[in-house]
Amino acid sequence: MEATQVLSPLNLREDDAMQVEGFEEALPLEMIFQILLRCDHVGALKASRVCKSWQALSTDSSTAQDIWKNIFYKELVFAGEREWGELGYKVTLPERDYRQVTLEALKWAHDKWPKNWDRKMMFFCPKEIVSLATGVAAPASPVKIGAVIGPLLGPDCNATGYRYFWPKALQAHGGKTLQESCWVYMTPDVIPDSTWKDYGTQCDMAKAFGGGVTDLPSVVTGTLLKDYATGKRLFSDIFTLCQESIGRVQLVVESFAPSGLRVNHDLSFFDIVKRGVVVVRKF
Structure with missing residues (x-):
């Protein structure tokens, strides 16, 4: 049987090159789309420069949104609409330019x-969640999020999701939600x-790092979701200060143990060496 010749830049004759030049233009757009869906962000950026048809496909508003949304979830997201659905709740995702968000975050x-x-480390933090079973909406507060996720984190986890929640903090901030999802x-x-x-110094450091000090709803939701979605407990041996305070007392989310999260105050200096700041950016 005659061997099939494999064309490469090393063995292409001039007439061969003329025959294969522009072959990518002949590919069906659906095939190009499927190729781009398999790219990471670097591959997508490079592929968009291959030829006119690829450029047109990757810059078309609806198609590009699908391509970059796929990259966004693949490279950045650990909890989105699907994970909230698994928890039994519907969330409403805001419209975003996924290309811009992906490249900015990366x-x-x-x-x-x-x-x-x-x-x-990207997750969707809703203002409210709607039960798929009853259709009833509830504020996505630290108390509610803990009650939804806590029972799913194993028999050692408190059903509230917290092993301790400072009573004053619970009263003042337990029902707090984000202003918008x-x-x-x-x-x-x-x-x-x-x-x-x-x-004050930590706030300046967070800004210089490119974001801001986390708020309580965000860090609680993200930490509990990360454990649920991946089995990884964040901040297991570190404490993070939050934006919220009671008077002059700053709130702190303390090390995440199997029994749950701990929300306390920063009055104890025993472990102050472990207290830093988690930084967030919101999109």
Whole structure:
């Protein structure tokens, strides 16, 4: 049987090159679309420059949105609409330019995050959640989120999702929600060198790092969702200060143990060396 010749830049004659030049233009658009769906963000950016038909497909508003939404979920998201559905709740996702969000988030992680940090730290933080069983809406507060996810984190976890919630904090902030639903990109650890600092300095450090100090609903939702979705407990040996306070007392989310999260105050100095700040960006 005659061997089939494999064409390559090393063995192409000039007439062969003329025959295969522009072959990508002849590919069906559906095939190009499927190829782009398999790309990461680098591949998608490179592929969009291959030929006119690829460029047109990757810049078409609806098609590009599908391509970049796929990349967004594949490279960044650990909990989105699907995970909320698994928990028994419907959430309403806001319209976003997924290309812009993906590239902005990845650039931040590339420029600022330590190389060993988990980059898949994007999650959807809703203002409210709607029960799929009853259709009843409820505010997505720290109390509600804990009650939804806590019972699913194993027999050792308190049904509330918390092993301790400072009563004053529970009363003042337990029912707090975000002003609007959004995607939250959260650092998987406190930022470097942010421990053993006063809160004002930590706020400045968070801003210089490219985001802001986390709020209580975001860090609680993200931490509980990460455990539910991946089995990974964040901040198992570290504490993070939050924006919320009671008077001059700053709230802190303390190490996540099998029995649940701990929300306390920053009055105890025994473990102050472990208190840093988690930084978030919202999209």
